[in-house]
Amino acid sequence: MKRNQSPCIDVCDFSGPKGWCLGCGRTREECHTWKGMKPYDKNTLQKALKKRMVKIKTLHSEKD
Template identity: 80%
Template sequence: MKKQKSPCIDVCNFSGPKGWCLGCGRTRKECQTWKTMKPYDANKLQKSLEKRMVKIKSGLKDTD
C-alpha cells in the first residue's frame, strides 16, 4: 500500500487549540510519528484533521 502524503504545509505553529498546528491540525507528537503510522491510522488521523482545521479556522474567524 502506498504511503499517504503528509498533510504538512510548512506552517508549523502549534498555538491552536489543544496544541494543534495552525497549518495542518496535527499535534507535535502526531507530526513526529506520521512517517511510521500504519495506513489505517494515518487515514483515521486525516479524517480528524479535516474536522480540526474547521475548528481552527472558525476560531480564527472569531478573532478577526
C-alpha cells in the same frame, strides 16, 4: 499503491487549540510519529484533521 503524504504545509505553528498546528491540524507528537504510522491510522487521523482544521478556521475567524 497510493501513499499517504504528510498533511504538513510548512506552517508549523502549534498555537491552535489543544496544541494543534495552524497549518495541518496535527499535534507535535502526531507530526513526529507520522512516518511510522500504519496506513489505517493515517487515514483515521486525516479524517480527524479535516474536522480540526474547520474548528481552527472557525476560531480564527471569530478573533478577527
